[in-house]
Amino acid sequence: MSWTRNVMRVNLTEGTIGNEPLNMEWAMEYLGQRGLATRYLMEEIDPKCDALGPENKLIMVTGPLTGTMASTGGRYSVVTKSPLTGTVACSNSGGFLGAEIKSAGWDMIIFEGKSPRPVYLYVEDEQAELVPAEPLWGKSVWETDEWLHKHHQDPLLRIAAVGRAAEQGNLYAAIVNDLHRAAGRSGVGTVMASKHLKAVAVRGTRGVGNLRDPQAFMKAVSAGKKVLAENEVTGAGLPQYGTQVLMNVINESGAMPTRNMREVQFEGAAEISGEAMHEPRKTDGKANLVTNAACYGCTIACGRISRMDQRHFSIKTSPKYWGASGGLEYEAAWALGSDTGIKDMEALTYANFLCNEDGIDPISFGSTVAAAMELYEEGVLTDKDTDGIKLKFGSAEALCKVAELTARGEGFGRILGMGSKRMCEKYGRPELSMTVKGQEFPAYDPRGIQGMGLGYATSNRGACHLRGYSVSSEILGAPEKTDPLSTEGKPALMKSVQDAAAVVDSTGLCAFTTFAWTLDDIAPQVDAACEGGWTSEKLLEVGERVWNLERQFNLAAGFTAKDDTLPPRMLKEAAPTGPAKGRVSDLHKMLPEYYKLRGWSEDGVPTAETRNRLGL
Amino acid sequence: MLKSLQIEPEKCTGCLQCELACSYQAEGVFNPAISRIKVFTFHEEGRFVPYTCTQCEEAWCMHACPVEAIVLNPETGAKEVKADVCVGCKVCTIACPFGTVNYQQSTGVVYKCDLCGGDPECAKACPTEAITWVDADHTGLERMRAHAAGSGTGGAG
Incomplete structure (x- = not known):
């Protein structure tokens, strides 16, 4: 059955820790991770609550396949209400922590209330305690990780922590685990810090077993691994270039958001691409990329481990950045590079190190810097506001400086820490914020990939590529190619990729498997592990149920159909170059059909019939 | 003919599939904590090294x-x-x-490690051939071949 059936409940206000059985009725309807924790959240908090108040809860949750040998089965999610968007937040992370939580015997950990003093949670199998964390408050994630390993004299401890940005109220702070994997988006780290919870340190030695049909499971796992190995993307492109395999592809498609999305192609894309990470640097003859790396159980291994040029201006006097660490993924390279017009890959790598070191989302950070650069060029922001930093598009020096300030929550970094929406509103130019529901765009311009415009507008956590990745079809042709410039069929496509993503996020598996796997590859693995009779159809229905539940959370939080929109730049300013030249996002052509397909009213509300059908 | 486990750390991605396969074969549970093979991560060097009984x-x-x-x-x-x-x-x-x-x-x-009775699960589970099950007299053969291929062409093998 693969659930441990144990839920840990940590009341931070009282300092108490309880153990309760998992609600198996909900597990049968929502499977695990994203879906199941959202069900708990919906039950336990008022969606209108203050995301940073003690009434919000934060759930670290695994899926039924987390900790098994299923390829990529090491994921966990953090589910809470987002302080950045006010919507439901669910941020998914790899690394090794998720499997460790499961191996310690827990399906999920629910944090509630707010500790009167900084604490961290220490878990050793069934034993758990809240430990005073005053010595750690004010430290970075990396310092915290090192301190906890030394203090507990346990090199095998797996750790998630928040950094200084979260402590200082940065609204897109991440929870970083295993030094450079992150529950990155929507400010879940900000919520954790608001509860005075600095870190979670886990040692699990029980292992994960208890499969419904072990033989069938091992057979399904082997079959799944083979499909991943033989697929062009998961078997070759991702291990070799990481997600950065997309940089040149998306740029050529004319969907590379550039300079705060004024443009759709970046002249420096090749210089910050996955291919470039393999090339010997002109400065020292060494490549930026040291190796690829896998998360727990993952046979794709898309992770990047990079080492910077020690003589780069940003780190020449800072030896702590001379070692190898988590390198640029596509989203980080785009947000820190293309969107800011910067093509110095070493500077981007440094900014990315800082995002990991202190736990900030590089997408929201890069995008907010891009908006600030436009404000600076327009003369709205001046040197007085920016601590004297010349915040021009293309300036690697400026990026490195503001990354340091934002990571530490100092000076102008506190303005950038508000996120693009609040910052642009503060300076009277809300239209320059490239956000939906307050969350910054990811790396696909909706003018050049029309389906993604619909995806951003309707995503339950604000602009996001991981809620529904129609890029697979529109650009990569998987499972079949559709025209990225056409809106035809996109509502149905978007609904299906959203539902599929919602259920994959509920299993414990990684979204990237879906470059190769369909639900027909996933269902046999889930079914062999878990009781419940899991077919592809049933999984897809779980996905649809999760999607509608999240929608209901957001409606209850006060969002309406009016919020399912894009910034005016996407709807009115045509793409200046490339295949999408002259195009805007035709969102209005897709949205009504999408609502209808979803079984929602014209106001974007799930009808009674839809709710009944899904058991909501 | 005896066979040996051959480990080539430079191919390892640190995914732990070997540890999961090992613990499952030996104890019926996915549990790196009791795996007979261990993958060590040297983070600052970007290296992963599987290690077990030779x-x-x-x-x-x-x-x-x-x-x-x-x-x-x-x-x-x-x-x-x-x-x-x-x-x-x-x-x-x-x-x-x-x-x-x-x-x-x-x-x-x-x-x-007991070599799973002659059919080691770690080698079968490894997705990158960092762990292979080879003729015990020729554990160096592939490494020699790689260097041989590079010799005379200026490549480093």
């Missing part, structure tokens, strides 16, 4: 055992722990220069 010919662990609980399997070359004979004295864990025999609190006996 089945020494003159096995220190076997010689040190006072109750003859570690025995040679002549078919596989593995030095296997007889759990029902082991008294948990841990002398073998001191004798082994590589640290690949370990004590398990929950069982009170030691455990080590």
